Amino acid sequence: VINFNPGPAGLPLPALERARDELLDFQGSGMSVMEHSHRGKEYEAVHDEAIALLSELTGLPSTHQVLFLTGGASQQFAQVPMNFLTPDTSADYLMTGVWSEKALDEAKYYGKPRVAATTVQPDKHYTRVPRQDELSLDAKAAYVHVTTNNTIYGTQWHTLPDTGPVPLVADMSSDFLWKKMDLSRFGLVYAGAQKNLGPSGVTLVVAQKDFIAKGRKDIPKIFRYSVHAENNSLYNTPPTLAIYLVRNVLAWMKDVGGLGQIEAWNRQKADLLYGALDTHAGFYRAPVERASRSVMNVVFHLPTPELDAAFVADAKRQGMVGLKGHRTAGGIRVSTYNAVTVENVRTLVTFMEHFVKTRG
Numbered sequence: 001v002i003n004f005n006p007g008p009a010g011l012p013l014p015a016l017e018r019a020r021d022e023l024l025d026f027q028g029s030g031m032s033v034m035e036h037s038h039r040g041k042e043y044e045a046v047h048d049e050a051i052a053l054l055s056e057l058t059g060l061p062s063t064h065q066v067l068f069l070t071g072g073a074s075q076q077f078a079q080v081p082m083n084f085l086t087p088d089t090s091a092d093y094l095m096t097g098v099w100s101e102k103a104l105d106e107a108k109y110y111g112k113p114r115v116a117a118t119t120v121q122p123d124k125h126y127t128r129v130p131r132q133d134e135l136s137l138d139a140k141a142a143y144v145h146v147t148t149n150n151t152i153y154g155t156q157w158h159t160l161p162d163t164g165p166v167p168l169v170a171d172m173s174s175d176f177l178w179k180k181m182d183l184s185r186f187g188l189v190y191a192g193a194q195k196n197l198g199p200s201g202v203t204l205v206v207a208q209k210d211f212i213a214k215g216r217k218d219i220p221k222i223f224r225y226s227v228h229a230e231n232n233s234l235y236n237t238p239p240t241l242a243i244y245l246v247r248n249v250l251a252w253m254k255d256v257g258g259l260g261q262i263e264a265w266n267r268q269k270a271d272l273l274y275g276a277l278d279t280h281a282g283f284y285r286a287p288v289e290r291a292s293r294s295v296m297n298v299v300f301h302l303p304t305p306e307l308d309a310a311f312v313a314d315a316k317r318q319g320m321v322g323l324k325g326h327r328t329a330g331g332i333r334v335s336t337y338n339a340v341t342v343e344n345v346r347t348l349v350t351f352m353e354h355f356v357k358t359r360g
């Protein structure tokens with residue numbers, strides 16, 4: 001099938017084939033990688049290679065560190081304020097969708113988060129991200145939190161907010177490594193792996209070492225970034241199989257030419273899809289403002305909910321799955337994460353054109 005699921009999403013075939021071939025006998029050890037000790041040399045080589053590949057792909061400077069945590073992005077909603085806020089300090093939140101709302105709600109348990117911008121509409125939906133001149137930032141904030149890609153509404157920041165000296169913290173769950181990215185400008189970035197990076201179960205965190213060092217020391221050790229950093233993400237047993245699969249995906253990214261190539265493919269896929277939507281704008285309605293259109297989640301509506309449902313059902317009969325929009329947004333959502341090929345998107349666009357002709 002062609003998998004357009006929003007996450008967990010498809011993985012690149014070579015990464016899965018490699019896992020299949022090694023599943024029962026990892027490097028002649030007579031057992032699976034998931035059966036190895038996380039402190040043994042076989043697993044540690046995988047762990048370190050995953051970190052090295054991520055650092056190489058992004059050109060990560062030594063000021064920053066890669067961590068493998070658990071609990072998903074949702075745990076990061078809580079862990080970030082737990083580490084960096086006190087009951088009397090504040091952080092600025094840029095509100096662009098359901099996930100930013102959840103991040104803000106968790107921060108309220110630990111400090112005084114402020115809404116520094118919001119593009120919410122009266123119907124509670126979002127169709128764009130804020131412009132720089134719409135941000136009311138507080139120079140005393142502990143950090144500014146941004147959701148770089150809004151998986152549900154299909155909006156994305158194409159120019160990151162300028163936060164001056166205040167550290168930028170980003171939820172990149174649905175657009176991490178979609179293109180060449182300079183992670184050194186962030187205080188902390190987090191992403192559940194299950195969209196662009198691998199299976200669910202591991203959360204990638206890339207953080208500035210100086211920022212990590214500012215984290216509170218009066219919280220349980222398991223939630224301190226500094227403890228995970230000091231232990232190279234081996235403070236407790238990490239999700240070894242998930243990290244192994246992330247390693248395979250990162251190795252695939254390097255093999256195909258790195259993030260420059262991944263970005264070129266992602267831009268082609270988005271151009272094909274938005275091109276089809278714009279050509280047939282009388283039938284397919286794309287609610288997101290052009291400047292905020294997501295390259296990862298392309299959202300649109302057909303003229304009626306019945307046609308939305310027929311579109312999803314017909315596509316499924318032709319081997320294309322995962323197209324139903326989020327339950328709060330309705331319509332159609334095409335998630336085109338890194339494992340989706342340009343050819344996959346061409347197949348969908350051909351289907352979309354045929355659908356307009358027969359049902360439009």
Ligand code: PLP
Binds near residue numbers: 074075172
């Ligand atoms: N943030 C974004 C942007 C997401 O898309 C999602 C899930 O889809 C989450 C956070 C929540 O992630 P998790 O399920 O890993 O907690």
